[in-house]
Amino acid sequence: MPTFSEILNKPSVFLDRNVLSPHYIPETLPFREKEIERIMNGLSPALRNERPRNMFIYGKTGTGKTCSVKHVIGKLVEHKDKGTVASCYINCRMYNSRYRVVQKITKEILPALDSMGFGFAMLYEKMMGEIRGGGKRLIVVLDEVDMVKDLDDLLYTLTRANDELERGSICVIGISNRLSFKEQLDPRSRSSLCENEMVFPPYTATQLQAIISQRAKMGFKPHVVEDSAVNLAAAICASETGDARYALKLLVKSGEIADEHSLKRITDKEVEDARRSVDTDVAFEAISTLPDHQQLVLLSIAELALDKGKNTRLTTGTPEEDDSFLISGEVYEEYCKTARKFRKPRRSARWYREYLNDLEMLGLITTVESGQGMRGRTRLIRIGYPATDVKKIVEKNFLIIESSDHRGA
């Protein structure tokens, strides 16, 4: 049995793990100089006590959108003549409705107030009072803005608020990784949010390589990471999505693997191993935090996909145009069975469709509208992760839930 001091004194390849965290904001963001300058220009009116124009930023995940905005906001509030500038960063995955967003803003600018349980009108008045009173130039960053359910209402509220304010103002910066969501917006809210638009392109392989090696130098002890390992990590990410966050995860995991095996260096092999491990970690995280019924739907899809795989095992040589698509209706039937098996009251078919949309948004499944050859209009569903893994994760989760239920009952 090791002691804590033994564990703490165990040699490690890491120098500073914080640097490798996706939340770390470096002093300089390579390859984003132009974008940062534009954001700074856009927000600079706040320092002259004017209202900055709203801004909408989009780009794929891990292209440095959030990082750049946080970087600029950080510089802004550090500025010596910041005057009445205030900022509020909101991740809309957690604050996904007009009510929650306004509640979060109010709590942020009025920390003394215990904002739980107020009605919307009350919160709104408190917020407005605070902005008016301080003549505040409030900058609200709405990250993953497409997650907000009543976004039109929210944007309307926030832009209308400016008309009511004779002192102070609200400026909205929306960040999204889905370009298409802009089309679903009400024309009025679209024009107000998109007063100023920016696109963050994905990093190229060489850019990723530079970013990773910069971070690796700060995060690991000298000469730990082999150059070829950095190149491999960059190549893996560039070929998949150009997601810099994924690249950082790979590095961290590689380091952990190296520590585990008491290795002094990180080579291609550790990166390869890390890749497999990161992929299952991501899936596990995404799936196990899902609400119960979404997990049940996912499990049903996984089981049907496995059944179908077995039946069509004879015709193995059809990787393209594989008919592993499932029909919405049959998945719902399977879901009802699964729900009964786990003694959960089943949700209605309408709500089940809503779950499908959520699962698709998370990239756990993909769906396509049925074309010809199909009867009627339905959705064809395909699972995004290996069905066996999904099944294992969900069933494990439910075994835990069930056993704790029994103890409770």
Added chain:
DNA sequence: CCTCCACAGGAAGCGCAGGAGT
């Protein structure tokens, strides 16, 4: 051509939880 099927997704409304106002 029309009708039917098998769904998609909008609208309305319901019950509940939890805080405000009295």
Added chain:
DNA sequence: ACTCCTGCGCTTCCTGTGGAGG
């Protein structure tokens, strides 16, 4: 302690929608 109000998850009902089949 009570009533009122609000947000939220959900169901029920309903109106599209696009190909299959007669």
